[in-house]
Amino acid sequence: MSDSEKGFTLIEVLVSIVVLSIVSFSLLTIFTQSLKTTHDSLNQTIANQVAQNTLHTLNRRAATIKEPLKLSQFINQDGTCDFCEDTRIHGDKYVATIESLSSGPGHTIEVKISVTTSRLQTPVTLKGVISNATLREPFPETAVPTTN
Known part of the structure; x- marks a missing residue:
């Protein structure tokens, strides 16, 4: 081979393969962590939605009760509800x-x-208020002053 021929040596090719492998492994780790974070976020979002739906269902059921509310009207002894x-x-x-x-x-x-699930490390918690129908009645019409 003459000195005028240009090309890559075997060492240069091996070094470039090693560098490319390190960069690829780093990107794979980042993508894997991103996928895990997205999945955890999805589980938290679903748990939050379940908690909100539970609160809305409790409010709809409370709207039909005329006497003072007790939580025992809605839930079982262990703190869960039938729905x-x-x-x-x-x-x-x-x-x-x-x-x-x-x-x-x-x-x-x-x-x-x-709200808990096997995939969440900490439960999602929602605080809210359940009220019955007496608080949901509209305000009476107010008198509108008339001009003479």
Whole structure:
């Protein structure tokens, strides 16, 4: 081979392959972590939606009750409710538990709803208020002054 021929040596090719492998492995690690973060975020979003749906369902059921509200009217002894014990989304089971934060019966109950699943490390918690129909009645029409 003459000195005038240009090309890559075997060492240069091997070094470039090693550098390309290191960069590729780093990008693969970043993509894997990104996918895991996205999946965790999706699970938290679904758990939050289950908690919000539970609160809305409790409010719809409370709207039909005329006497002062008690949490025992809505939930079982273990803190679960009959409509939220077995919520399955994408094959994962989401369990909502409801805890009263207010004391005694009244026309409103402050509640804390916690949603857990096997894929979440910490439960998603939502605080809200359940109220019955007496608080949802519209205000009476007010008299509009007339001009003479």
